[in-house]
Amino acid sequence: MIWYKKYSLQDVNAILAKNMTSFLEITAVDISDNALVATMPVTDRVKQPYGLLHGGASVVLAESVGSVASALIVNLEKFMVVGMEVNANHIRAVKDGIVTATCTPLHIGASSHVWEIKIRNEQDKLVCISRLTVAVLKKR
Amino acid sequence: MIWYKKYSLQDVNAILAKNMTSFLEITAVDISDNALVATMPVTDRVKQPYGLLHGGASVVLAESVGSVASALIVNLEKFMVVGMEVNANHIRAVKDGIVTATCTPLHIGASSHVWEIKIRNEQDKLVCISRLTVAVLKKR
Amino acid sequence: MIWYKKYSLQDVNAILAKNMTSFLEITAVDISDNALVATMPVTDRVKQPYGLLHGGASVVLAESVGSVASALIVNLEKFMVVGMEVNANHIRAVKDGIVTATCTPLHIGASSHVWEIKIRNEQDKLVCISRLTVAVLKKR
Amino acid sequence: MIWYKKYSLQDVNAILAKNMTSFLEITAVDISDNALVATMPVTDRVKQPYGLLHGGASVVLAESVGSVASALIVNLEKFMVVGMEVNANHIRAVKDGIVTATCTPLHIGASSHVWEIKIRNEQDKLVCISRLTVAVLKKR
Numbered sequence: 001m002i003w004y005k006k007y008s009l010q011d012v013n014a015i016l017a018k019n020m021t022s023f024l025e026i027t028a029v030d031i032s033d034n035a036l037v038a039t040m041p042v043t044d045r046v047k048q049p050y051g052l053l054h055g056g057a058s059v060v061l062a063e064s065v066g067s068v069a070s071a072l073i074v075n076l077e078k079f080m081v082v083g084m085e086v087n088a089n090h091i092r093a094v095k096d097g098i099v100t101a102t103c104t105p106l107h108i109g110a111s112s113h114v115w116e117i118k119i120r121n122e123q124d125k126l127v128c129i130s131r132l133t134v135a136v137l138k139k140r
Numbered sequence: 141m142i143w144y145k146k147y148s149l150q151d152v153n154a155i156l157a158k159n160m161t162s163f164l165e166i167t168a169v170d171i172s173d174n175a176l177v178a179t180m181p182v183t184d185r186v187k188q189p190y191g192l193l194h195g196g197a198s199v200v201l202a203e204s205v206g207s208v209a210s211a212l213i214v215n216l217e218k219f220m221v222v223g224m225e226v227n228a229n230h231i232r233a234v235k236d237g238i239v240t241a242t243c244t245p246l247h248i249g250a251s252s253h254v255w256e257i258k259i260r261n262e263q264d265k266l267v268c269i270s271r272l273t274v275a276v277l278k279k280r
Numbered sequence: 281m282i283w284y285k286k287y288s289l290q291d292v293n294a295i296l297a298k299n300m301t302s303f304l305e306i307t308a309v310d311i312s313d314n315a316l317v318a319t320m321p322v323t324d325r326v327k328q329p330y331g332l333l334h335g336g337a338s339v340v341l342a343e344s345v346g347s348v349a350s351a352l353i354v355n356l357e358k359f360m361v362v363g364m365e366v367n368a369n370h371i372r373a374v375k376d377g378i379v380t381a382t383c384t385p386l387h388i389g390a391s392s393h394v395w396e397i398k399i400r401n402e403q404d405k406l407v408c409i410s411r412l413t414v415a416v417l418k419k420r
Numbered sequence: 421m422i423w424y425k426k427y428s429l430q431d432v433n434a435i436l437a438k439n440m441t442s443f444l445e446i447t448a449v450d451i452s453d454n455a456l457v458a459t460m461p462v463t464d465r466v467k468q469p470y471g472l473l474h475g476g477a478s479v480v481l482a483e484s485v486g487s488v489a490s491a492l493i494v495n496l497e498k499f500m501v502v503g504m505e506v507n508a509n510h511i512r513a514v515k516d517g518i519v520t521a522t523c524t525p526l527h528i529g530a531s532s533h534v535w536e537i538k539i540r541n542e543q544d545k546l547v548c549i550s551r552l553t554v555a556v557l558k559k560r
Binding site: 106 | 367369371372394396406411413
């Protein structure tokens, strides 16, 4: 298990239930030994002006799930995690329904984490692929 | 002038006044011959759970201004523009106030555009730097 | 099969046997229905000044295998392929031996391809992960 | 001045005169208070099979100059610098001549550096734009 300790979905959703992740209804739906999965409904709040899922909203989802995953790995009394770099390819347009982001580790080091986040539509087709680099910093 | 024709701020803000860009109060504040500038207030809607500007929100701002810039360059009766790839480095935390994104062209080609978007805080310090690659496709 | 027609390893290596890919001894070692695999020896030609595999060399390997993969997908009499954007996370240092790049498709569209390239060391540990966006353009 | 101490071009070129940077004839040609400039000739060693500058070679140049710039900023007796993430947009094809990379800081922090590297051809047109994220780690 990559997590610092055993976390439940309720633990994760307590973190997400604030601010932007709450506003966009980003919700954790699965936490396994080495992956975190979250969903986001494709409402007007995450669409660009032409009615499709905003590419930036995909990145919000990707960075939210990757950042929370990093927070669940470290001892937050001693360390803090900071998103440094994020990138994404937008593969497929989405008009409605729910998208699902699956976050898996590419690297879990002492000073940085690298996550791959794949976002899929309800037909399980790839919508967006993202990579997030997180710095792990000692609290002072 | 890089734009397809003369556009006013009202033209640009009419596009932004819908869906996610409207919810996040992203507003164009300047359009010059070769740059587009937009602002976003740092409200709870764009903060991560710990109260700082969400990195993904910076990308929403970057991708919004870059995508609109691409739309203003082409003849939209014949072409459409699609965000392909976006990346961003998060440089500085922001707690409140307004952030300002300045979008300038790195490449304006027949089949693709590349934009640089720099987001700064109210003290004019760099918050985020992003690059957006947009495909220009013929309408069928 | 994602390829335009059946290609052998000899076909692929005939392309690679020139210029930079030849100089760095990049060699295709496997072509399956939907993946292309190539190796590169970690010689002085691909090391940075401190004796480790140069991160840029990993990108040369990634972009070489991705670009060739794109060339094998299209009808080269009518289309050409151009690398637009490449990104990479460097995960693990390599001192010597051979690294192996596996290139798999994330998206194969009419106007663009997106490839994931994972580079591993001889112990099958991840050295570098890269994503390459390729534009497919009509020849004039 | 962003550098740890005053460095001459000879100091920089002594670092580059080894391994890959030496083989590709990457040479520092200017070091100012806050920028480092290096050139690379477009020989067969840096061309892809079709005779144009290899996109990966642009990244080698970008990552070389950015990594050396980071090494010149820190006290190397106490810290080491490690390239974490690199990305690049390839803007313009180059057949021959010399390309020039200008590296300027986007962020110089205690635990990371972010560099922008612009590569131009002999007509001063943009060939490639790259961003490099470097981790600064304490030596143990």
